[in-house]
Amino acid sequence: LNELVKFCLCFPIVASARNRDTLGLRPRDLIHKTLRFETPRAPHEKLVLEQLVKIYKRDIKPMEDAYNYNYLPIRTDVTVGQIQSKPIILFLGPWSTGKTSMINYFLDTDILRVGAEPTTSEFTVVGYETSIKNTEGAVLVSDKMKEFSPLEKYGQGFIEKFGGIGLPHPLLKKVTFVDTPGIIENRKQQERGYPFNKVMQWFIDHAALIFVVFDPTKLDVGSELETLFQQLKGKESQIRIILNKADSIASQELMRVYGALFWSLAPLINVTEPPRVYTGSYWPYEYKLNTNSDLFKQEEVSVLQDLNDIIENRLENKIALIRQHAVRVRIHALLVDEYLAKFKTERSFLSNQEQVKYEILNNPKRFDIYKAVTSKHNISPFDLPDPEIYKDFFTHNPLTEFMSLEQHCGYFSGCPMDDLETAITTSLPGLLPSVNQLSKTEL
Amino acid sequence: LNELVKFCLCFPIVASARNRDTLGLRPRDLIHKTLRFETPRAPHEKLVLEQLVKIYKRDIKPMEDAYNYNYLPIRTDVTVGQIQSKPIILFLGPWSTGKTSMINYFLDTDILRVGAEPTTSEFTVVGYETSIKNTEGAVLVSDKMKEFSPLEKYGQGFIEKFGGIGLPHPLLKKVTFVDTPGIIENRKQQERGYPFNKVMQWFIDHAALIFVVFDPTKLDVGSELETLFQQLKGKESQIRIILNKADSIASQELMRVYGALFWSLAPLINVTEPPRVYTGSYWPYEYKLNTNSDLFKQEEVSVLQDLNDIIENRLENKIALIRQHAVRVRIHALLVDEYLAKFKTERSFLSNQEQVKYEILNNPKRFDIYKAVTSKHNISPFDLPDPEIYKDFFTHNPLTEFMSLEQHCGYFSGCPMDDLETAITTSLPGLLPSVNQLSKTEL
Structure with a gap:
């Protein structure tokens, strides 16, 4: 309430219900009733956002960096700033x-x-x-x-x-x-x-x-x-x-x-x-x-x-957005890994490395790269990006400079891909019940 | 008034203003006020329609028949019945x-x-x-x-x-x-x-x-x-x-x-x-x-x-429609006449008549048929039909069976094309003032 008073006092249009009428202003109850903006942000919200940032930094960001995800022509870049934004x-x-x-x-x-x-x-x-x-x-x-x-x-x-x-x-x-x-x-x-x-x-x-x-x-x-x-x-x-x-x-x-x-x-x-x-x-x-x-x-x-x-729904939406982002990062990592695997296999048959790379990047279908990713990892073919995007991606990010998914695993630290998958299947959805809890308190 | 009474009596929904209300019916003054259908048809209307039929039969129909106008793929056929229709x-x-x-x-x-x-x-x-x-x-x-x-x-x-x-x-x-x-x-x-x-x-x-x-x-x-x-x-x-x-x-x-x-x-x-x-x-x-x-x-x-x-505007519209029809019939007659003229000229150079006909029908542009009609008779090129239509028309209506416009003229009867043109420029527009006169009486 204190806040509401402060808010009213500081505003250029300061109008009581009666005052509004003589000024030819509408009553604002429609807005107040529907938006209920006096309801304070629940303390839970900050906690959930912090959790989101933590999961992002720990489980998603490393894979983004490992496979240069941000070099893809993506429309929505995710940053810590955006996770915390309204x-x-x-x-x-x-x-x-x-x-x-x-x-x-x-x-x-x-x-x-x-x-x-x-x-x-x-x-x-x-x-x-x-x-x-x-x-x-x-x-x-x-x-x-x-x-x-x-x-x-x-x-x-x-x-x-x-x-x-x-x-x-x-x-x-x-x-x-x-x-x-x-x-x-x-x-x-x-x-x-x-x-x-x-x-x-x-x-x-x-x-x-x-x-x-x-x-x-x-x-x-x-x-x-x-x-x-x-x-x-x-x-x-x-x-x-x-x-x-x-x-x-x-x-x-x-x-x-x-x-x-x-x-x-x-x-x-x-x-x-x-x-x-x-x-x-x-x-x-x-x-x-x-x-x-x-x-x-x-x-x-x-x-x-x-x-x-x-x-x-701002918190649910944010969690869903980050999870969707994590799914895309995972698909990207799996694709790069598959390109890499195919390259290593084919290299042993052909001597000219450049020729092998060229063939794979220009005919990924012939090498079943996309088919392999969809079948091995149960990914919908509709979620896979256009191969042309990867042709372009690998001209700026040479295939041979990436490490395979396995090479990223450590004896104690485990595999970053496992972390990413845990985020997608468990940690991120796990934040949702607390959000729902939050909404109930708020209402 | 007598008619209005009769009309009311014979109708299934017979409802006085008060009666309508109890039946849940709307008042009908909107319709009565806007359509004013009690206004009787002016006697003039019949006269104008008779004039229209007369002009059509005397000045337009003969040219339609002479050049088989009704064999064109036209959407609106004009008949005496349609002239007199509501x-x-x-x-x-x-x-x-x-x-x-x-x-x-x-x-x-x-x-x-x-x-x-x-x-x-x-x-x-x-x-x-x-x-x-x-x-x-x-x-x-x-x-x-x-x-x-x-x-x-x-x-x-x-x-x-x-x-x-x-x-x-x-x-x-x-x-x-x-x-x-x-x-x-x-x-x-x-x-x-x-x-x-x-x-x-x-x-x-x-x-x-x-x-x-x-x-x-x-x-x-x-x-x-x-x-x-x-x-x-x-x-x-x-x-x-x-x-x-x-x-x-x-x-x-x-x-x-x-x-x-x-x-x-x-x-x-x-x-x-x-x-x-x-x-x-x-x-x-x-x-x-x-x-x-x-x-x-x-x-x-x-x-x-x-x-x-x-x-x-029913009479104005009808006159305009018939005049528009007359204009189309005139263009058609002029085109057939021009095809015929070109055929006769070219025939004297080439021996094979069929070949000449074929050439003219398939390349009317080369023979300047359409250009000749627009320039000689001051007709907008946008009003001319597609040459393809005439290619088709002449397969069912052999070119050689038509007479030229001049051949239709008689010493006493004059030229039917002149009659058609008089209808377009004088007789049909001449009916309009009487229509306007009529409207004024009606109002």
Whole structure:
């Protein structure tokens, strides 16, 4: 409670229930009821995260390093910083559709600057601090133990357009919001001075929930937005499309606009099921008169529930993510080991080592490498990467420089592969009951 | 007024304003106000139609016959019956979505049988009669002067599934409704015993307005519906998609369904603009409680206005249609004449007539036939048919059997091409002011 009082006092919009009304502000009970952000983080959470880091460092990282896992073209790199990070809620879409206002609304603040022109020119991380605090992008990327350090590779041009705002809002103890510059069609990428699409891709790949925000005046899909949706491929389950400012038009017009939005999106998202599109008006002011405010409230509850699911399941999701990562590292190690084994066998028949390597890398099928891995280790063939990836991988990481799985085993220390497998089958799933325990306490 | 009284008395649902309420029926003022079907047909209308028939018979038909126009693969054949026919309002879509109920609703009747199972198994023409009257399909197709006679070619199997219902409703003095069997996925076409798709295509090609009716439970698009939308290509401006029974689900669910419908339709309709989709509940009963009845009423008004536009503009549209037809007949005649001229010129150089014909038909471009027609007669190249069509046309209609345009001219009778051109430039547009005059009287 003490915290809640502090939080209210320090915030720009300080409004009692009665006060809100005269200011034309909506009551915030929808948000409070659904997100329950006064519930403190359970002490258990820290413990589980520490366990996760421990398992990662002890059982997974050694295998990553032994087989240069990070040289694979993977979309999600796992670091200690990311294990300890909060889920990222990403906001993107055309300019001035209300992305920033939406964040302000959820956090009951007006600290993020909003406007009718393209206002947000920076990637802005909104995270928890005990008092309001701005952080430079350079600071955000410099701490190697923190989640945003991998972004340093996108250069100084980006870092200058990257920043953080810390707020003492309890919701930010559980999630981190990331605001992005609005998509402006016809703006050339080079004008931004940094690889905008690559940066966007990084945030998309690391986001737990992605709000793509439209408004009734910006439904045209141009090439920039098309690129964005290409980047969103494979993240369909994280995407929530928002048709914001829905109370700015009449009901009948809203239906047209809603249909037109689906019409525009259909060629961009190639899944059978239509995407979830939520209408509503995501800012603190009352709905305009004679609009379907009941519908908008229901839609907002759905949006908040999706957000709450991310919050409630953040630990399960993290454990699942790390376990999935461990599975991939294991498959990688098994594949390299199999390539190596085949190379050693074939080498004894042929004299030209380079020729043997070339043959194996270019025709892994002929040498049954993938078949061997699936059958020996009970791995689904659908989980195996494209052989082309390994052809590329081994040009930068010479096959002969790797040791076999067996060679990594020590008399006392045992085999690191056994540790990895124990993590996958026992230690990581073992964290789940404690998470469930935690949720129960929290509720 | 007398007619209106008669109409009310003879109808199954006889309900005064108060009576309607206790029966759970909606007031019908929306329909009455928008369609104004008590307004009698102006006497002028008959006169204009007679003029149209006269111009058609005198100036257009002779050229059609002289150059076998009807052997071209054209989608809309013009007959005297069609000139005199009322605009066809076609209802199609998945089974049991409320197509028949919609017709009943517009006509304040329950004479067409409706049900939760696929009820309509026939193509049913609902037209005007002074008293309720059923007509067999065989009768409908037998009158050569009537619009439905071309349907005879689809065989006895179809004619048995074709019928008419006559009603003394004033709206039917201005338009004709056509109800169709609902699309059932997984039903094989041959089971119907007649060329269902061809029949459907005929109705689509001759309809002034096409309502494609869906309901929230039938949004899945299967191969039958896909075929249907292929048949609807080129008729986009006539299509109105109805999401019927919209009051059977909650507002939020309706938005989802509405979006899903656009999602399903997007791959089927390849136009940039989204189609017009109207929600609503198109039957006589009151909207279910707690649904967005204001929206549904607005949507219904939009639907009725579209229907009213067809009614108001029926004469203009008909004149425009006949004029468009005359333009096509003229282009056809000019093309045949040009083929003939080229043939005669080339024949004098080469001895082998068959060889000359073959060359001209297969390489009309080399002989500048199409270029000559566009430049000599100021015709847009986009209005010219595909040369392949003429290659096919001349195999059934030997080039040498046609006479040149000049040969058709008589000393006293003049040239039929001049008559056709006068019709296009003067007589047909000349009918328009009288139509406008008529509308003003009517209003």
